[in-house]
Amino acid sequence: MGNDTADQLLDSAERLVIERGFNAFSYRDLAAEVGIRTASIHYHFPAKGDLGAALMRRYTDRLDAALARLEGRTTSEAARLTGFVDLYRATGDRGAICLCGSLASDLATLPDALRPAVSAYLERSITWIESAVRRGRAAGEFHGVFDARALAESLVAGLQGALLVARAQSSTEVLDHVEAIVLRQL
């Protein structure tokens, strides 16, 4: 488990989608990386849409695990939100963007089954942040006036855009700026 062909294919595909976009990598690229033939890939993922769906499923599961880990910690809500930002920082430090952000920019070309998964990933991030902000306010840790949902959407949008800008400018400092400016309004 974790290292069979299907997982290797997902690992390669994830990197290729993030680097090039869903429509700019092929089963051929994948085959070359993993060391099998293109026809063999179809055994694991009959159509490219199936591969994309598996990719988003795994990516969403990883998000859920990361958020659960943050919630398991005994700590302040501010530390949890910083932990959320760190997930994006790890992505930016690799020179990468979010898989979900990459797919969102190709949204119209995605197989029908894949599009809702992209929206769901963003929604899950937003509602988690919103809850953290509400808990922090209820506990007297935060005293901001902005709507919690508005703050959550702004943080996700800011971080998604920051990854895009960071890659184009070859500098991740924009992530720190977004973090400082949004989290200041808690």
Add this chain to the structure above:
Amino acid sequence: MGNDTADQLLDSAERLVIERGFNAFSYRDLAAEVGIRTASIHYHFPAKGDLGAALMRRYTDRLDAALARLEGRTTSEAARLTGFVDLYRATGDRGAICLCGSLASDLATLPDALRPAVSAYLERSITWIESAVRRGRAAGEFHGVFDARALAESLVAGLQGALLVARAQSSTEVLDHVEAIVLRQL
């Protein structure tokens, strides 16, 4: 002028890049929309990279014109920055994302000549906002403490990400939230 074949091709291509991404539209799509043959497109834009470069040149020229218009107005710096945000709002209201944001997510696959144009577009936006913030502070209109450059990067990142999120969620309210939260720190 403004309606010859080359311009029609650019109009169609711009919409297709924004809607599908640079690698998910073809000269065939373009030919069908404009009503000529694919071979004829190569007369105007020998390679797809030439088309992309022309697209970014026109898009950047339009940005420059819009920023010059904002600067020509006798008004507050706050109104100018709101005017900048309105450029993105017009894009989001059409259900679109920024051409530059779309290309940024396909960055690695772009022809070499095109990549710097994407970075330059973002940099131009950032430095313009930074100047507006500095002018506003020098004039006593703003009293924020954040670094002007940090604010400018956050606004551009926030708006780029907001367009992505808005399209995925079919709701443009995220743009308003980003505007409110970032411009509050002026």
Add this chain to the structure above:
DNA sequence: GTCTATAAACTGATAGAC
């Protein structure tokens, strides 16, 4: 400027042997 004709490479995908 636009056309027909054509090319060489690549695409996602299937059939069937091992």
Add this chain to the structure above:
DNA sequence: GTCTATCAGTTTATAGAC
């Protein structure tokens, strides 16, 4: 599970006539 062989369709691009 992986292979060979093959498919029909698509892609960017060129040559040369009109």
